[in-house]
């Protein structure tokens with residue numbers, strides 16, 4: 149399960165538990181309300197932790213992608229490639245189209 153969906157699940161669970169807890173509190177069931185609130189706090193904490201893990205994973209992915217882009221392209225394949233240092237290819241460049 150991805151960070152994002154786990155985070156959504158934890159946040160939704162916390163919201164539902166918060167609702168149950170509020171309902172119990174309104175009915176005077178303080179012990180139950182306390183238990184729901186207790187678990188809800190754990191879920192909120194888990195949700196925040198997952199959000200942080202998601203951000204870190206994203207940043208790591210960005211860094212990896214940046215490093216990959218810094219590597220030079222393989223071979224000069226056409227005049228456009230040569231004049232643009234590998235950024236642009238001729239419209240009918242075979243090397244580009246097969247990549």
Ligand SMILES: [Zn+2]
Pocket residue numbers: 225226229236237238241242243244
């Ligand atoms: Zn090319």
